Amino acid sequence: TGRTRIHHLAQAKERGEHFAMLTAYDQYTAAIFDEAGIEVLLIGDSAANNVYGHETSLPVTVDELIPLVRAVATSAPHALVVADFPFGSYEASPGQAIATGVRFMKEGLAHSVKLEGGAYYADTVRAMVQAGIPVMAHIGFTPQSEHALGGYRVQGRGDDAERLIEDAKALESAGAFCVLMEMVPAATAAAVDAAVTVPTIGIGAGNATTGQVLVWQDMAGLRGGPGVKVAKFVKRYADLRSSLLDAARQYGEDVRSGQFPGPEHSF
Ligand code: KIV
Ligand code: NA
Numbered sequence: 001t002g003r004t005r006i007h008h009l010a011q012a013k014e015r016g017e018h019f020a021m022l023t024a025y026d027q028y029t030a031a032i033f034d035e036a037g038i039e040v041l042l043i044g045d046s047a048a049n050n051v052y053g054h055e056t057s058l059p060v061t062v063d064e065l066i067p068l069v070r071a072v073a074t075s076a077p078h079a080l081v082v083a084d085f086p087f088g089s090y091e092a093s094p095g096q097a098i099a100t101g102v103r104f105m106k107e108g109l110a111h112s113v114k115l116e117g118g119a120y121y122a123d124t125v126r127a128m129v130q131a132g133i134p135v136m137a138h139i140g141f142t143p144q145s146e147h148a149l150g151g152y153r154v155q156g157r158g159d160d161a162e163r164l165i166e167d168a169k170a171l172e173s174a175g176a177f178c179v180l181m182e183m184v185p186a187a188t189a190a191a192v193d194a195a196v197t198v199p200t201i202g203i204g205a206g207n208a209t210t211g212q213v214l215v216w217q218d219m220a221g222l223r224g225g226p227g228v229k230v231a232k233f234v235k236r237y238a239d240l241r242s243s244l245l246d247a248a249r250q251y252g253e254d255v256r257s258g259q260f261p262g263p264e265h266s267f
Helices: 006-014 027-035 062-075 094-106 119-130 143-149 160-174 186-195 240-256
Strands: 019-023 040-043 080-084 112-116 135-140 178-182 200-203 211-214
Touching (some): 094 112, 112 119, 160 186
Parallel strands (some): 019 211
16 A cells, blocks of 8 residues: 555545554654554654653754654655654744755655644744645644643643634644644544544544544553653553563573573574
């Protein structure tokens, strides 16, 4: 089968079907998730946390993300590859956003990009789409605004739901091909999905969205261990942390005891 494209995501919504998205930041995970049929791969600015070890997503740069984007795009023959705009790479002007989008597509080989922000960014999205850069919009809880929003909090509760609906409509009118919502009540996400024609994607947004996304290290249980809290919206489908911990411990023991390498590993 061929490449997932933007119109396939639109078709999924028309048909009442769902699609899956995961983050990926390197060759092996990209190839495995692609082989598993995950339709969309996101090189999230969450690489700040999940690759580079920062506490928030704020410090990661375009220069740090581009090699990861290229690794994923090169290793995933079927998925739609989305590169995430990091903090500081698009806010100043539509021109800055176009320049960043061009870099992600030209140097990173991404098929589309994602940016955080609501109706305020409609002009930016419009300019990017005019320039040939497909844009996924990210509303609700937007981690780059953690300090402005007062921490990790559910967005779009009560009267605030109307603001999210207006944001989604403005972004759709500007040409965004998809609206992603993070940490919003399921009922609000359903109302947003109903208010726009474009497909929606949720993370912590209930099950009425067209697609779902998780950070792969959360999905596969690589992140965890003592003192690490996992968000309520995460479901763990594997326990990779335990598997790797066991493997590394066993290897270390075998080396120290002289069990490895054996004759079968020696020339
Ligand atoms: O950076 C990221 O991983 C994301 C997803 C969680 C939506 O933006
Ligand atoms: Na992100």
